[in-house]
Amino acid sequence: MLLRHTPTEVAERKSLTINPAKTCQPIGAMYAALGIKGCLPHSHGSQGCCSYHRSTLTRHYKEPISAATSSFTEGASVFGGQANLIQAINNIFTVYDPEVIAVHTTCLSETIGDDLKQIAAKAISEGKVPEGKTIIGAPTPSYVGSHVTGFSNMVKAMAQLAEETDKKNGKVNIIPGWVEPSDMEEIKRLATLIGVEITLFPDTSGVLNAPLTGEYHMFPNGGVTVEELKEAGQATGTLALGEWCSADAARWLDAKRKVPCTVLDMPFGLAATDRFIDTLRTIAGASIPESITTERGQLVDLISDMHQYFYGKRVAIFGDPDQVISMCEFLRSIDMYPAYVVTGTPGKKFEKRIKAITADMPFEVKVKAKGDMFLMHQWMKNEPVDLIIGNTYGKYMARDEDTPFLRWGFPILDRQGHQYFPTVGYKGGLRLLEKVLDLLLARKDRDAPQETFELVL
Amino acid sequence: MSIKPKLVQWEPTDLKEELLKKYPPKVARKRAKQIMINEATECEAPPEIVANVRTIPGIITMRGCTYAGCKGVIMGPTRDIVNITHGPIGCGFYSWLTRRNQTDPGADGDNYIPYCFSTDMQDQDIIFGGEKKLEAAIQEAYDLFHPKAICIFSTCPVGLIGDDVHAVSRKMKEKFGDCNVFGFSCEGYKGVSQSAGHHIANNQVFTHLVGENKKPKEGKYKINLLGEYNIGGDGFEIDRLLKKCSITNIATFSGNSTYDQFASAQHADLSCVMCHRSINYVADMLETKYGIPWIKVNFIGAKSTADSLRNIAKYFGDPKLVTKVNDVIAEELPEVEAVINDVKERTKGKTAMLFVGGSRAHHYNDLFAELGMKTISAGYEFGHRDDYEGRQVIPGIKIDADSRNIEELEIKPSADEYKARKTPEQFKALEDAGFKFRHYDGLNPDLDKGSIIIDDLNQYEAEKLVELLKPDLFCAGIKEKFSIQKLGIPMKQLHSYDSGGPYAGFKGAVNFYEEIDRLVNSKVWSYMKAPWQENPELTATFVWE
Ligand code: SF4
Numbered sequence A: 001m002l003l004r005h006t007p008t009e010v011a012e013r014k015s016l017t018i019n020p021a022k023t024c025q026p027i028g029a030m031y032a033a034l035g036i037k038g039c040l041p042h043s044h045g046s047q048g049c050c051s052y053h054r055s056t057l058t059r060h061y062k063e064p065i066s067a068a069t070s071s072f073t074e075g076a077s078v079f080g081g082q083a084n085l086i087q088a089i090n091n092i093f094t095v096y097d098p099e100v101i102a103v104h105t106t107c108l109s110e111t112i113g114d115d116l117k118q119i120a121a122k123a124i125s126e127g128k129v130p131e132g133k134t135i136i137g138a139p140t141p142s143y144v145g146s147h148v149t150g151f152s153n154m155v156k157a158m159a160q161l162a163e164e165t166d167k168k169n170g171k172v173n174i175i176p177g178w179v180e181p182s183d184m185e186e187i188k189r190l191a192t193l194i195g196v197e198i199t200l201f202p203d204t205s206g207v208l209n210a211p212l213t214g215e216y217h218m219f220p221n222g223g224v225t226v227e228e229l230k231e232a233g234q235a236t237g238t239l240a241l242g243e244w245c246s247a248d249a250a251r252w253l254d255a256k257r258k259v260p261c262t263v264l265d266m267p268f269g270l271a272a273t274d275r276f277i278d279t280l281r282t283i284a285g286a287s288i289p290e291s292i293t294t295e296r297g298q299l300v301d302l303i304s305d306m307h308q309y310f311y312g313k314r315v316a317i318f319g320d321p322d323q324v325i326s327m328c329e330f331l332r333s334i335d336m337y338p339a340y341v342v343t344g345t346p347g348k349k350f351e352k353r354i355k356a357i358t359a360d361m362p363f364e365v366k367v368k369a370k371g372d373m374f375l376m377h378q379w380m381k382n383e384p385v386d387l388i389i390g391n392t393y394g395k396y397m398a399r400d401e402d403t404p405f406l407r408w409g410f411p412i413l414d415r416q417g418h419q420y421f422p423t424v425g426y427k428g429g430l431r432l433l434e435k436v437l438d439l440l441l442a443r444k445d446r447d448a449p450q451e452t453f454e455l456v457l
Numbered sequence B: 001m002s003i004k005p006k007l008v009q010w011e012p013t014d015l016k017e018e019l020l021k022k023y024p025p026k027v028a029r030k031r032a033k034q035i036m037i038n039e040a041t042e043c044e045a046p047p048e049i050v051a052n053v054r055t056i057p058g059i060i061t062m063r064g065c066t067y068a069g070c071k072g073v074i075m076g077p078t079r080d081i082v083n084i085t086h087g088p089i090g091c092g093f094y095s096w097l098t099r100r101n102q103t104d105p106g107a108d109g110d111n112y113i114p115y116c117f118s119t120d121m122q123d124q125d126i127i128f129g130g131e132k133k134l135e136a137a138i139q140e141a142y143d144l145f146h147p148k149a150i151c152i153f154s155t156c157p158v159g160l161i162g163d164d165v166h167a168v169s170r171k172m173k174e175k176f177g178d179c180n181v182f183g184f185s186c187e188g189y190k191g192v193s194q195s196a197g198h199h200i201a202n203n204q205v206f207t208h209l210v211g212e213n214k215k216p217k218e219g220k221y222k223i224n225l226l227g228e229y230n231i232g233g234d235g236f237e238i239d240r241l242l243k244k245c246s247i248t249n250i251a252t253f254s255g256n257s258t259y260d261q262f263a264s265a266q267h268a269d270l271s272c273v274m275c276h277r278s279i280n281y282v283a284d285m286l287e288t289k290y291g292i293p294w295i296k297v298n299f300i301g302a303k304s305t306a307d308s309l310r311n312i313a314k315y316f317g318d319p320k321l322v323t324k325v326n327d328v329i330a331e332e333l334p335e336v337e338a339v340i341n342d343v344k345e346r347t348k349g350k351t352a353m354l355f356v357g358g359s360r361a362h363h364y365n366d367l368f369a370e371l372g373m374k375t376i377s378a379g380y381e382f383g384h385r386d387d388y389e390g391r392q393v394i395p396g397i398k399i400d401a402d403s404r405n406i407e408e409l410e411i412k413p414s415a416d417e418y419k420a421r422k423t424p425e426q427f428k429a430l431e432d433a434g435f436k437f438r439h440y441d442g443l444n445p446d447l448d449k450g451s452i453i454i455d456d457l458n459q460y461e462a463e464k465l466v467e468l469l470k471p472d473l474f475c476a477g478i479k480e481k482f483s484i485q486k487l488g489i490p491m492k493q494l495h496s497y498d499s500g501g502p503y504a505g506f507k508g509a510v511n512f513y514e515e516i517d518r519l520v521n522s523k524v525w526s527y528m529k530a531p532w533q534e535n536p537e538l539t540a541t542f543v544w545e
């Protein structure tokens, strides 16, 4: 027993979080910033946060994650971090020469009250920012929201680069939310197939799944350009995938740059992908090519072929709200039961959505926003599940409860593939199902007594 | 065996210039003092390096923070203490299971290492203060688990808003009566690196824990092992050897450690210091307060392991123990030699760069020497001058503002528990025979002339070094791993071992030899270019014509 101290009896906790299902804002801002071409994320605070965020992103993506820090010491914490940030900006442009510095705060610089806009303006007026280079900033105090809101804040800062204009360029902005580089690639592929020109931001494909060639480029050839972001105001519309991750940026573009927006669920699973493709088609006035309809049909085919193995299985799922919402809908659509659902990220809407999605189940879902994995584990101890879905940290519960475990979400520190194989779209749905089936069937094979062990399934 | 052809042979001084070229003048001046060419090739005076100074804002550093050094490094591997991070969620989350401290829950079964406890402060807590929430969190932890001890770790915002974690801890300790509660002011900004956090942690452990258990411990040759964190099972292997030699390890600070181990540390008769950077002051305090002498040991590398075991035996001076230790070494060495003889054929003459922590870069140098490999450049992420130059320089180190933040404990001999372990004559006899108490060498004397020593290496310099000197292997941490590997150079993590280990002791040495052989001889590094990139000219005919 790894989590031997977790009692079955659930006692209410108000102050102690145990085994969180979220982490802090800046790491999300750092990940989002890596999806801008030539961007060096910068953490304004003490160096430990930056070190932790880089380590975790590195472990998840298995790629170099470059990011600078203001390296606060006690003095900066008392007198403010302006001097550190201005010095940092100068050093960064001189040594690393990025196109963009994307600054985010930490709980420390937020608590002191450092004003990023004012410091950036000062750096510019002091000539520390070379011609043609850009600084953007996002407030990401860690005592608000979670890594997901940090991501959203940086994406909003990206949207705010959009210039005021009356021109339209016929493109569609797509804000994919916190998904893998492979997912971003898949979204671009689908758009290309439909024949829609899109601006995807952030776009970490090519940045965080770069090839091994014997050369190191601090700024790999990927990401949305600042030019494209400036032109985001000329788009026909914005498709924001995920209320938590993407909606703020899209609504800002709608309100301030008159680019109408639609907020959709992240396209995980059949129904959410259907809505995504259909909306994209409508916005762009395009028709859907046969190949996409075929992909959809293949997913439906797999569901029907394997339905007996999914049917009625109970699932515990934890992770980021936008992802978990679509996943729960997917699970319901194949007649699986999301029994326990937890996200660490706050937001009342989450519980409502999950309740709505699971309303037709024969029992009531246990759902908690601002929950933690300790609680979820306690639920499982009282009534077990057939499958756990969540990030790497779920492996302890999975082992203790001897339950199949699908690694999905962030962070995945101990497995590969997520940066290369998408789980969005119909093809992503196929992959998700393949993985779930592998787990359930491997379990069946393992548990079957000799006399009922079978070759064909 | 082949050594990769080097395009240019760099003179060390040119190399240094090359590294500094791109920096703004102020930065270049500062970095120049932290980069040094070993052994007076630069100037006549004995070389002195600048270390343990502030990180330069904007320069992508390898360092972490004080909290990481305190909660992550020192307290992380203690299994039966509930460690609560007081702060927003991130700090606690990132220090959750990421250091690969292995642990054996033992007979009592207490093990909180797989758990992450946090007060998950929200904005109201920042505005109105977080002490109430902390108090309630400690209570909840106590009600749920009834642990022997609860430790509280302050993060940056906590220090800023002025929550008094010590007062809250005292209050709760009194309230419970049967649970030791104490706190650490280890806010991330407190020092220039993790090193400050080690110090803060050790001071509190010494103040609140060491000596609590008055009951003497069984054992003829009793030691403490300081500065061993059981990464990848290193501590297990060292314990296996000690046991085999009939040496009793009273307390490991702090790999696979328990509350009772710390509480009983005063019963040992010798302290053996592994990672001196993170803990040398505890050895000093144990000596001052209880009379336990200390020596530096190193269990990384077969020769170092054998030397360290022999030194421990020599200290106790019992011929029976000396024989026992020699027998154990004789029994263990054949396997080590068999592997090294096989591997060395393929590793001999290769070069390595080592940039880790505060002692590791030095320790691993021994292992590479055994492989016939040469360390051409090395340095520490958060070392101090004594780690480079040797312990004798400590009195000469200027204390700067950042180090002055960290409390120095005033330790006096304990009235009832101080016990001299040897007579002055016995000490003198040992010293005359070449035995060194309270001493460790620095990294510099162990490296070749002309090798480049760099303190607080950063990403830019790492990349440049690799480009210019093309080592066969680079050792650092996870943040450095993939940028180095993109350059086509294998990179070995020496903080978390890339899921490998143990590397300590004899079995560990064997693991390490095999691992390095695999790394420097892996075929993958020859695949960097596709055939059409190696030979891009188009021929005029189709191949099958
Ligand atoms: S919670 Fe705050 S101090 Fe901790 S890692 Fe996150 S930003 Fe840094």
Ligand code: SF4
Residues within 6 Å of the ligand: B073, B229, B275, B277, B278, B356, B357, B358, B359, B360, B495
């Ligand atoms: S070897 Fe380095 S990383 Fe490890 S504890 Fe010592 S100082 Fe820290």
